[in-house]
Amino acid sequence: MARIVLGTRMAVFASMPHLKLIVVDEEHDPSYKSGEGARYSARDLAVYRARLNGAKVILGSATPSLESWYHSRPAAEGGRYLRLEMPSRVGANAVLPNIAGVLPSTAGVLPLVRRVDMSHQPKGCVISPPLLDAIGQRIARGEQSMVFLNRRGYAPVLSCSDCDWKSTCPHCSAYRVFHKIDRSLRCHHCGFSERVPRACPDCGSLDIAPVGRGTERLEEQLALLLGGISRPDGSAVRIARIDADTTKLKGSLETQLAQVHSGEVDVLVGTQMIAKGHDFRRITLVAAINPDGALFSSDFRSPERLFGLLMQAAGRAGRDASNTSRSEMWVQTFHPTHPLYEALKQHDYPAFAQSQLVEREQAGMPPFSFQALVRADARTQEAAQAFLNAASQASLEVPELAAWRAHVSLYPAVPMSIARVANVERAQMLLECSSRTALQRFLSGWQTTLHASRAKPECKGLLRWAVDVDPLLI
Ligand SMILES: [Zn+2]
Ligand SMILES: [Zn+2]
Structure with a gap:
């Protein structure tokens, strides 16, 4: 019988x-949530199982x-977890960099963060002159740089300057992305791909x-500028790119x-794929x-994800102790x-967590409330x-649900941010509640009503629906 089981999220079900002891490393990673x-x-299952x-x-x-940070506030304030801090960076010899309080840490210096104010840079420039200069100096010294941008392909959209045609996907409410390497227009949502037209269609x-x-x-x-x-x-300088397009073949990432x-x-050069975990x-x-896009996203978790990503990315710089004194993280x-x-x-x-928690508390958002999303796919x-x-309306007419329904806010149905994917129309409804128990009781009692609502004439063309508790993407 194995004493230690290592695994991805499925391992939480291993019979032991x-x-x-259960160790969940990089506990903030959204891939711990199974959405299908x-x-x-x-x-959360690990906590429950333990x-x-x-x-x-x-x-x-x-x-x-x-959520986890909030649960680890002092017990006197209602915290349920014990917060173990590891104030200094783990040095070159450690194997598990982020497990707080478990490993002895050797002193490491965090990289210097430099912000480039793009409003003071030449108009339309993508890589600011000071950043370009800093990368150039490193090449000349034989050091490496990592540049990331959260969008793969050559350009997110192709457009006609005469009639304003855009490379919309015929099956989705999204643009097809231009990939220059094989001259294709590819939809990143449904996979529909065509060769780039020579002229505007x-x-x-x-x-x-x-x-x-x-x-x-x-x-x-970068190849041109450097x-x-x-x-x-x-x-000559050597530039490489790592993203989902360059790593499709098995073994190519390695x-x-x-x-x-x-x-x-x-x-x-790469997408956030390169910012995570690899020890360069x-x-x-x-x-x-x-990275600015995430600051003003309609998804309230965007800033949290951006901060995590940038901290992770900064952690890629200067992991070799001899280089830490001059390692830098640049943000345009x-x-x-x-x-x-x-x-x-x-x-x-x-400090970041504190400011976010204040905002979330004022807005009554998780972890100060609990959410669920009901998603529906249909022909229209x-x-x-x-x-x-x-289904929302019908829940008002079920006497057994009344007690829980009173505590749950059901918002009107809205189209998902990408409303149509592969010719399927998608809508969602947000549920919010200050009590997890009330939300769970309501959801389990509501299932029958949801099933029954399928039969209504106005719901003809409904394909499927699903409830997502604690949704990570809204
Ligand atoms: Zn045109
Ligand atoms: Zn598509």
Whole structure:
């Protein structure tokens, strides 16, 4: 019988009669939540299972989820978890960098965070001159840089300058992304792909051009801008890109990572994939090209995810102790004084968490309330919304639900942010409640009503529906 089981989120179900300890590393990672088939949060199940078995749980993270952080406030204030802090960075010899309080830590210096105010840079520039200069200096010294942008492909949309045609996906309410490498327009939602047209499909104009940029275009631009700089041995600069497009083949990610490790690559370009976890020892500069979008997203968890990502990314710089003194994290932004970046500069997760928790408490959002989403897929947007609204209305007429219904706010059905994917219309309804018990009782009692609502004539064309408790994406 195995004494230790290592695994991904499924491992939380492993049969272990003498279970005494569960370690959930990077507990904030959204991949612990399973959104298809059996829906569960492996992190929350770990806590639940440990309670049933009388085992201990360690949730480890340098940027905990705000839920876990809030639960670990002092017991006198109602905290249920014990917060173990590890104030200094784990040095080169440790194997598990983020498990708080478990490992002896050697002193490590956190990278210096530099914010570039993009409103003071040449108009339309993608990589600001000071950042470019800093990358160039590192190439000349034989050090590595990592540049990330959260969008793959060459450009997110192709547009005609004569008639305003755009590369919309015929099956989704989204644009198809231009991939220059194989001259394709690909929908990242349904996979629909076509060769790039030579002329505008609507007006025949040849003047169709990419708008915006993804990692492929960034790689091309960096190659152009850094082309004149040589490495210490006089050879030409080498730029590599790692994202979902370059790592489709089995084993290709490992090969590419090995090239970075061996020092063959001077500048690594990629999506957030490269910011997570990989231990690149010779990287002394990490740059976020355009992270501002998440500051003003309609999803209230966006700032939390951005902060976690930037902290993780900063952690990639200077992991080799001999390089830490000069390692830097660069952030290009139009909002350099935003509190999120201020906290990042200080590497101050507690300050960031505190400001977010104040906002969430004022707005009555998790962890100060509990949420569930009901999602409906249908042939038409009307049917999807009608189903949700009908089920909501019908819940008022069920006497057994009344006691719980009184505590739960049901918002009107709305289209999902990408309303149509692969010709399926999608809508959602948010439920909010200050009591988890009331929410759970309501949801379980409501199932019958939801099933019954399918039969209503206005719901014709409904394909499926599902309840998501503690939704991570809203
Ligand atoms: Zn046109
Ligand atoms: Zn599509």
